[in-house]
Amino acid sequence: MGVEFLFCGAAGEVTGSMHLIRHRDGWVALDCGLFQGRREDAERKNRKWLVEPSEIRALVLSHAHTDHTGRVPRLVAGGFDGPIYCTPATRDLCAVMLPDSAQIQMEDIQYVNKKRARQGLPPVEPLYDDKDALAAVRLMQTIPYERGFEVLPGLRAVFHEAGHMLGSAAIELHIGDGDAARTLVFSGDVGSPDKPIIRDPAPFPPADYVICESTYGGRVTESVSDAEQRITEVVRRTYERGGKVIIPAFSVGRTQTIVYFLHQKIARKELPPYPVYVDSPLAVNATEVFRMHPECYDDDAAKFQRSTGDMLGMGCCVYVQDVEESKRLHRRRKPCTIISASGMCEAGRIRHHLKNNIRNSKNTILLPGYQAENTLGRKLADGEEYVNIFHERYHVRAEVVQIHGFSAHADQSQLLKMLTPLSGRARRTFLVHGEREQSEALAGLLRERGFGEVSIPALGERIALS
Ligand SMILES: [Zn+2]
Numbered sequence: 001m002g003v004e005f006l007f008c009g010a011a012g013e014v015t016g017s018m019h020l021i022r023h024r025d026g027w028v029a030l031d032c033g034l035f036q037g038r039r040e041d042a043e044r045k046n047r048k049w050l051v052e053p054s055e056i057r058a059l060v061l062s063h064a065h066t067d068h069t070g071r072v073p074r075l076v077a078g079g080f081d082g083p084i085y086c087t088p089a090t091r092d093l094c095a096v097m098l099p100d101s102a103q104i105q106m107e108d109i110q111y112v113n114k115k116r117a118r119q120g121l122p123p124v125e126p127l128y129d130d131k132d133a134l135a136a137v138r139l140m141q142t143i144p145y146e147r148g149f150e151v152l153p154g155l156r157a158v159f160h161e162a163g164h165m166l167g168s169a170a171i172e173l174h175i176g177d178g179d180a181a182r183t184l185v186f187s188g189d190v191g192s193p194d195k196p197i198i199r200d201p202a203p204f205p206p207a208d209y210v211i212c213e214s215t216y217g218g219r220v221t222e223s224v225s226d227a228e229q230r231i232t233e234v235v236r237r238t239y240e241r242g243g244k245v246i247i248p249a250f251s252v253g254r255t256q257t258i259v260y261f262l263h264q265k266i267a268r269k270e271l272p273p274y275p276v277y278v279d280s281p282l283a284v285n286a287t288e289v290f291r292m293h294p295e296c297y298d299d300d301a302a303k304f305q306r307s308t309g310d311m312l313g314m315g316c317c318v319y320v321q322d323v324e325e326s327k328r329l330h331r332r333r334k335p336c337t338i339i340s341a342s343g344m345c346e347a348g349r350i351r352h353h354l355k356n357n358i359r360n361s362k363n364t365i366l367l368p369g370y371q372a373e374n375t376l377g378r379k380l381a382d383g384e385e386y387v388n389i390f391h392e393r394y395h396v397r398a399e400v401v402q403i404h405g406f407s408a409h410a411d412q413s414q415l416l417k418m419l420t421p422l423s424g425r426a427r428r429t430f431l432v433h434g435e436r437e438q439s440e441a442l443a444g445l446l447r448e449r450g451f452g453e454v455s456i457p458a459l460g461e462r463i464a465l466s
Helices: 039-047 072-077 088-118 130-138 224-240 254-267 281-292 299-308 323-331 350-357 376-381 412-422 436-448
Strands: 003-009 018-023 026-030 056-060 084-086 140-142 149-152 155-161 169-175 182-186 209-213 244-248 276-279 317-320 336-340 364-367 386-389 392-395 399-402 428-432 453-455 462-465
Touching (some): 018 169, 026 149, 056 149, 084 088, 088 130, 088 140, 130 140, 209 412, 224 254, 224 364, 224 399, 254 276, 254 281, 254 317, 254 336, 276 281, 281 317, 317 323, 336 350, 350 392, 376 399, 428 462, 436 453
Parallel strands (some): 209 428, 244 336, 244 364, 276 317, 276 336
Antiparallel strands (some): 003 018, 018 026, 155 169, 386 392
């Protein structure tokens, strides 16, 4: 029937998610994410399309994270003008995240162009600007979970809860009809069960073809309840010695998870009512979007929301937008928790908070997730005694704690649980969104469980399907 897949990102790596499906005379894209990591490599990949944007007729998004949506404005600027389908919460998150990403692109390019000018090179344009970001949001059409919709003639889709972040979905696609009809399931990013606020992932529907993420394909992570207990202990002992807890966290998803968790602990009097400051303008805007989408909450969150009226605030939490207000936090001496971006301490206001608090042994730096190589977060996690912040050397005297259980990704055992029911039915399984060894580990286990052809596609690989 002439269906073809083309893997355009998150192939052998964890960023740049984008997979194309050629059906009849046009391409449909699943996700359109930004490549991140080493600047030059990411820049080169972000500027190149494997298929001209004007040849893509529709785009379906799994969720709002930048590595799944961050190139949509560039796609639109490059000539794509088809519909973009996503859940309502994904659209609303994109409406705050894509303009923020455009701002970062515009600031970044100033730095790049200064460097180029010194080398006598001509300036380059940003990847996209705020107008492109708004044009992208205008093309978005929202579809609730579990409601079938037509992507193109002969191609229908359904969103299923992926349990990864607010609005996240796995995408079920029905391609063609009659005897030639085939079903594809694209996992997007799969969340772990029991993750605070959002529902657990729904089981995958039966499918002929599977494209599944494998971020933690080779790893078993600590449970959410163990992580919760450890965070409670860390915050309590820091407060008892009169210190501050500094938490670098991604503005969308991780920050809200931690606020919700701390708010619950304070409400139940399991933690003293010291204030929690959320110091990130993007996190403030994203939190508003969380408030607008109670349809995505799990039972616990819905109940907590009913009893408090505002699960992400209510007295325990101060949201900081203004730079002056952020600076005032540096002078605060009493115990408190400060959550700020970026999650790996590479940019943003968190660096100021670290600079001001890292030398005091009463304080704690709590790293609630994975820290990539060569980042300041990784250096702290590795226990380095001295680190550089804004080109100055600082002695790390604060306690440093890393906790993995709040990860938004399913680990190996959870992925296997999701995939195993498809064994026997799935003709081909493609593992994406993982570093090589993580995907290989999962591929091996799937083959043992009777999955026929399991492969890890390379960037740019085209596969014709029968
Ligand atoms: Zn994600």
